[in-house]
Amino acid sequence: xxxxxxxxxxxxxxxxxxxxxxxxxxxxxxxxxxxxxxxxxxxxxxxxxxxxxxxxxxxxxxxxxxxxxxxxxxxxxxxxxxxxxxxxxxxxxxxxxxxxxxxxxxxxxxxxxxxxxxxxxxxxxxxxxxxxxxxxxxxxxxxxxxxxxxxxxxxxxxxxxxxxxxxxxxxxxxxxxxxxxxxxxxxxxxxxxxxxxxxxxxxxxxxxxxxxxxxxxxxxxxxxxxxxxxxxxxxxxxxxxxxxxxxxxxxxxxxxxxxxxxxxxxxxxxxxxxxxxxxxxxxxxxxxxxxxxxxxxxxxxxxxxxxxxxxxxxxxxxxxxxxxxxxxxxxxxxxxxxxxxxxxxxxxxxxxxxxxxxxxxxxxxxxxxxxxxxxxxxxxxxxxxxxxxxxxxxxxxxxxxxxxxxxxxxxxxxxxxxxxxxxxxxxxxx
Numbered sequence: 440x441x442x443x444x445x446x447x448x449x450x451x452x453x454x455x456x457x458x459x460x461x462x463x464x465x466x467x468x469x470x471x472x473x474x475x476x477x478x479x480x481x482x483x484x485x486x487x488x489x490x491x492x493x494x495x496x497x498x499x500x501x502x503x504x505x506x507x508x509x510x511x512x513x514x515x516x517x518x519x520x521x522x523x524x525x526x527x528x529x530x531x532x533x534x535x536x537x538x539x540x541x542x543x544x545x546x547x548x549x550x551x552x553x554x555x556x557x558x559x560x561x562x563x564x565x566x567x568x569x570x571x572x573x574x575x576x577x578x579x580x581x582x583x584x585x586x587x588x589x590x591x592x593x594x595x596x597x598x599x600x601x602x603x604x605x606x607x608x609x610x611x612x613x614x615x616x617x618x619x620x621x622x623x624x625x626x627x628x629x630x631x632x633x634x635x636x637x638x639x640x641x642x643x644x645x646x647x648x649x650x651x652x653x654x655x656x657x658x659x660x661x662x663x664x665x666x667x668x669x670x671x672x673x674x675x676x677x678x679x680x681x682x683x684x685x686x687x688x689x690x691x692x693x694x695x696x697x698x699x700x701x702x703x704x705x706x707x708x709x710x711x712x713x714x715x716x717x718x719x720x721x722x723x724x725x726x727x728x729x730x731x732x733x734x735x736x737x738x739x740x741x742x743x744x745x746x747x748x749x750x751x752x753x754x755x756x757x758x759x760x761x762x763x764x765x766x767x768x769x770x771x772x773x774x775x776x777x778x779x780x781x782x783x784x785x786x787x788x789x790x791x792x793x794x795x796x797x798x799x800x801x802x803x804x805x806x807x808x809x810x811x812x813x814x815x816x817x818x819x820x821x822x823x824x825x826x827x828x829x830x831x832x833x834x835x836x837x838x839x840x841x842x843x844x845x846x847x848x849x850x851x852x853x854x855x856x857x858x859x860x861x862x863x864x865x866x867x868x869x
Contacts (some may be wrong), residue, residue, distance in 0.1 A: 447485060450526040457524070472554075508525065536552050558572060564585060569581040597631055608651075619665070639705070654713050679731060691719040691788065692720065698784040701800070705807050711749070
């Protein structure tokens with residue numbers, strides 16, 4: 440379909456075909472839904488692919504896992520799985536479902552449902568649009584809550600009056616999405632939001648939900664602006680009572696965003712956004728306050744481990760970059776080409792060494808683009824086995840030949856002799 444081909448990347452299209460094949464093999468109906476549909480129909484960058492299945496979604500997820508995808512989180516109650524595919528595309532496979540809440544903020548009773556019932560029970564209308572990926576109805580657009588009109592009007596509107604009472608984490612999500620999308624909040628939805636705040640519904644948000652939302656904020660393009668909005672709404676203290684006033688490190692978060700954008704502009708992938716964000720967010724907290732925040736949000740052990748291990752390799756890289764022995768572009772390239780992207784971003788956000796900042800920027804903006812243009816055949820011609828001393832010496836010579844040689848100045852063409860101008864004195868030529 441043209442809509443998908445023109446909006447999805449090549450990798451996303453490959454994942455779409457893979458998920459369709461897995462759903463077809465399982466004999467279940469498949470739909471593209473949620474944020475992926477919202478972003479596609481609204482003209483925003485598509486960050487994730489969300490799929491809904493009328494049937495056994497976890498069976499489809501397990502099939503995809505056998506084919507090379509990695510399941511990063513699983514919700515057995517809601518029958519949903521978050522995946523990272525082999526090509527780096529992220530997505531979710533979820534059972535089409537109804538959720539009933541016995542009490543506000545409680546664990547929902549989940550039952551299978553049709554896609555139409557699923558969409559009507561979602562949070563906001565812009566997230567309640569679906570596209571059929573089934574052979575008999577492929578390309579059919581489903582929009583039971585008129586979300587397309589709200590996308591056009593750039594408004595956030597709830598799908599039903601109890602959105603914030605059923606699942607209070609939506610109070611945080613509303614603020615995150617309105618900042619990311621640049622949308623206004625529809626009047627009735629704003630009233631529902633204020634009523635839920637007056638009832639202190641935010642106090643019922645569970646630790647896992649807080650942790651998931653904090654991870655979502657960490658991956659936002661404008662995370663600092665989202666944090667600022669939550670601070671203004673007095674919701675940031677849900678993560679830690681200490682996160683208020685001068686302890687909200689907005690300047691550090693803004694520097695982190697600039698560093699991530701610079702590194703990603705060179706085609707490098709930053710895969711440690713959650714730990715980097717947490718480091719910046721908690722930079723002004725005491726060790727005790729940091730520990731309490733991490734306990735409150737119930738983060739994955741892998742993220743907390745990476746947070747603890749950010750500083751040491753980055754500081755080692757900083758020492759290497761500011762060494763007096765680093766005098767040439769090829770030296771800078773060799774140091775940074777082997778460095779983790781997370782350490783490079785960490786230094787851009789935190790290093791006070793001017794020479795370190797300059798060398799990283801030169802690497803990203805000049806040296807790396809130069810070497811990316813070198814044909815693969817020239818790299819393959821470097822003598823020696825990669826990793827051996829011989830190869831490393833030859834590689835350094837190769838880099839020097841590309842980066843350290845200053846281009847010769849083109850000599851200026853000789854100018855023809857100038858004919859002496861006539862001198863005019865008092866109207867007479869001499």
